[in-house]
Amino acid sequence: WALRWVWNDPRVGVVLSGMSTMDQVRENIETARKATPDSLTHSELATVEKVKEEYKKRIKVNCTGCSYCMPCPSGVAIPTSFDFFNDAFMFDNVEDQKEIYLRLVKEENRASRCTECGRCEELCPQSIEIIKNLKEVSALFE
Ligand code: SF4
Ligand code: SF4
Known part of the structure; x- marks a missing residue:
């Protein structure tokens, strides 16, 4: 759903997705095959929007887990x-x-x-x- 949402935007030409296993590579290629710009329906986009609002309501720190801040010199995880x-x-x-x-x-x-x-x-x-x-x-x- 997340990748489909990104590819749905006609302005997007390349999607960079972190992948750590061959299965994830295969899964992403399969998703990329099906995803085309403006392919999500209004109802699907509304669902994504609703889920986003629910997450935003609950999450306290908008950390994506990218780890660019690591390693911390004091060892903090x-x-x-x-x-x-x-x-x-x-x-x-x-x-x-x-x-x-x-x-x-x-x-x-x-x-x-x-x-x-x-x-x-x-x-x-x-x-x-x-x-x-x-x-x-x-x-x-x-
Ligand atoms: S840099 Fe660190 S704190 Fe910032 S989003 Fe990435 S993991 Fe989270
Ligand atoms: S010591 Fe604190 S401020 Fe410094 S890098 Fe680690 S977490 Fe960040």
């Missing part, structure tokens, strides 16, 4: 921290996400290890206020 943080609100379940965060993210990689050097914010293509958001992650989970 930036995208992973935001992932658990967003899931806590996405699934309305802070306790479970907190437990998973504390179990999977080692102490030396947790949000509270941020020294506010600012390096990551210069690198983030989404202009996320990483330092401020990490403080919120730390307050909620740690």
